[in-house]
Amino acid sequence: MQRRFRLFSSLIILILLCVTAGCQSQTAATEDKAVSHTVHSGSVHIDITGSAFSTDVVYVTKGTKVTWENKDEVAHTVTSKSGAFDSKDLQTGKTFSYTFKKNGTYSYYCIYHPDMVGKVVVTDQKQMSMDDPSSMNTSSNDKENAAPLGTGTSGEPKQADSLRLLPYKMENGYKVFHLTAEPVWWQVKPGKKVKAWAFNGSVPGPEIKVNQGDKVKIIVKNNLSEGTTVHWHGLDVPFDQDGSGGISQPDIKPGQTWTYTFTVKSPPGSYMYHSHPMNDMLKQEDMGLFGPFIVEPKGTGWKQVHPGYQDEYTLMVNDSSQFGYTINGLSYPATPVLPAKLGDKILVHLINIGMMDHPMHLHGMHFQEINQDGYPLPAPITMDTINTAPGTTYDLSFTADQIGKWLFHCHITQHVTDSNGMMSGMVTMFNVKK
Ligand SMILES: [Cu+2]
Incomplete structure (x- = not known):
């Protein structure tokens, strides 16, 4: 009897979980529809600062040259997960460029800081809409970036120790x-x-x-x-x-x-x-x-x-x-x-x-x-x-x-x-x- 009850309650929890998950993905999809991205051609510049890439995802046409510049005090790398490109050690002030010749999604990261990730999407389209299933996998990142990230909200200037000074x-x-x-x-x-x-x-x-x-x-x-x-x-x-x-x-x-x-x-x-x-x-x-x-x-x-x-x-x-x-x-x-x-x-x-x-x-x-x-x-x-x-x-x-x-x-x-x-x-x- 006890075992049957446990089975039954597990089933209820499972159903509840599925319903909740369903609701969340629906909300995400609705919000994503409003988002579209400019597709860049020619050349694109991405800064590396604060141990992050200044743009998480960049959309480009074939033949676009993307340049990364390390503005941090420590060395980073721009390393493609597929092996398409690798900047090797990029010291402070140095740049690395790669020209994208084939359509596709190129994920890259820094070998020293695996949390530092970015993506270049090479496409023929002039405007990328988030309805496009090929770009759906980037939506959660964009949505979180749009959230009011803690950056100080009362015009406090940022200091070298990254704290903000409260004006009076x-x-x-x-x-x-x-x-x-x-x-x-x-x-x-x-x-x-x-x-x-x-x-x-x-x-x-x-x-x-x-x-x-x-x-x-x-x-x-x-x-x-x-x-x-x-x-x-x-x-x-x-x-x-x-x-x-x-x-x-x-x-x-x-x-x-x-x-x-x-x-x-x-x-x-x-x-x-x-x-x-x-x-x-x-x-x-x-x-x-x-x-x-x-x-x-x-x-x-x-x-x-x-x-x-x-x-x-x-x-x-x-x-x-x-x-x-x-x-x-x-x-x-x-x-x-x-x-x-x-x-x-x-x-x-x-x-x-x-x-x-x-x-x-x-x-x-x-x-x-x-x-x-x-x-x-x-x-x-x-x-x-x-x-x-x-x-x-x-x-x-x-x-x-x-x-x-x-x-x-x-x-x-x-x-x-x-x-x-x-x-x-x-x-x-x-x-x-x-
Ligand atoms: Cu400690």
């Missing part, structure tokens, strides 16, 4: 910032797009940079489907501005806004903000609702107060189940390559927003830990590996005294290797040039 307006002596919590698609690395809940469309949320002594007003809009708040982690704020849902304030309901007002009293250093609702805190942080909060010295920047700091970078390490092991929401090779000139003094704001310890190790150079949780250490400690703990922030200082591409990565091997054994996850590098 001065109003009655207050620096006024706007944050919106909203669902977005986030690209962790080429080929890995996941759903995220983000501030202003990016994971981490935009970097808030203020000076010690500033009066700030931060207006938070909740465009999520559930209540949220924002907690100013490590900053000294009055109790009613603490942002702990159900303790210092009610959750901000969906569609509502809340204004936080405080004076920045904490010393110059690294802090952060993250959602802190009454319920679902684990889910909200896991989905990406956090960002860095950097306090700069009063009146001027670090560069003036500590003469010699030419470069200032913020790195947030995370191990969320949604994104995997990331630095600034990205997994190697999509993580930023941090530029420096030989002799530069570099300040790194290092923040662990994950659930695990991450011993971050620097190749080639030693750094000094100068602050922890924003406060200066009595004496800086020189090291090359710092074990970062969940919820803790660190300020590191070092001089770029050797030319090279120096890795900075978590030293737990599982956090920097994917299931195929490829380097992935919590890896970034400082590119020190003359």
